[in-house]
Amino acid sequence: MKKQGHKVLSFLLYFFLTVIAFSCKYYNEDDLTPAPPPCDTTNVTYMNIILPIFNANCIVCHSTAIGSGGIILDTYTDAKVPAQNGMLWNAVSWAPGFPFRMPKDGAQLPSCDLAKIKKWIDSGVPQ
């Protein structure tokens, strides 16, 4: 009986120590957290990239029908005006001193969307 007890204890001890030996890892939060997907800013044109961003975030107020503040973003001809005079970038990048922060009463656009808008403006607002 006593021997059997010792066998059980030996098994328990080896099991416990084996679990420790095989489950010992060297992780850290930074390495386990996946990196954000890379932001693709190649071939940024109004039709392909910029219009979907405007449709998702701006068209509620800045459509041809509403045209809040005289800004229209759902046609290329109208959208390139604020893009070229700096209003668009100042508004979406929340430039210090600029009176409007867009989207109005919302969170700032994701950094990848901002990078695409910047690239579109810097490359001459291609259609």
Add this chain to the structure above:
Amino acid sequence: MRRIILLFVFSQSILLYSQDSLKVQPKQSGKIIYAEETFKASRIILGQSVENPPNGVLTLLISHHFGALNSGFYNFFGLDQSSTRLGLEYGATNWLAIGLGRSTYDKTWDGYLKFRILRQSKGARKMPLSLGIFTNIAVNTLKLTTDRPDYFYARLSYCTQVLFARKFGEIFSLQLTPTWIHMNLVPTPQDHNDIFSLGAGASVKVSEVVSLNVEYFYLFPGQHLDGNKNSFSISCDIKAGAHVFQLFLTNSQGNFEEAFIGDTKGKWFNGDIYFGFNIHRMFTVKYPKAKKK
């Protein structure tokens, strides 16, 4: 592989030595007088003491920390907050205790083995100190709130301690506790997964039922434990029959080794002091053969 071989040799030596040391006792011609009650309970305050429950005795341990004393009148100086560990500890033999517990802190489960290798004694066999080995696994069961993969291994941490204790005369006991904690997951690559610490605990017996204790865990420098502090606690133990009550003040919020040694944020001088208590209740589950008759 080297770790596995080392563990095998280590565990084999524990088993052989422990069994052997017990077998040797009856063969001694003279009387061996063991140092009894080096500490009143199996915890000095938060940390393990060299004491184990006797064979066949099950201990229920309730360990409770309130919030910080400096949390103000609104939180009634910490009494509105609490962190609890409920634990069971069983003396499987006279040299091995098996324990299981669950803490509020990070919703952690912990299981452990505690070996009693040497017992301080005089008379026919002189042994200057008591020696124990403690090893545990803790599993954090908090729900993951970030978008990283939820590996089970990343929830595990381990603690191994060697407990050297000596009772000086009838009233004073001292223990040194070299500690190795391994955390499978740490916040940044600069943090060390292995943490080394040296603990020290002392107990002064005021009367047959009351003793005063102090305990400190020193974290060795250079382990990049951002904001971590050394754990320091003081307590008063009261023994009443099969109960031991420990009332303590500490700067640690956690009540298992990985938390209070590896993750103490409070500073005594800022008033980050937590009042708490341990209640140990012993139940004799298996009576010794002599008493059965």
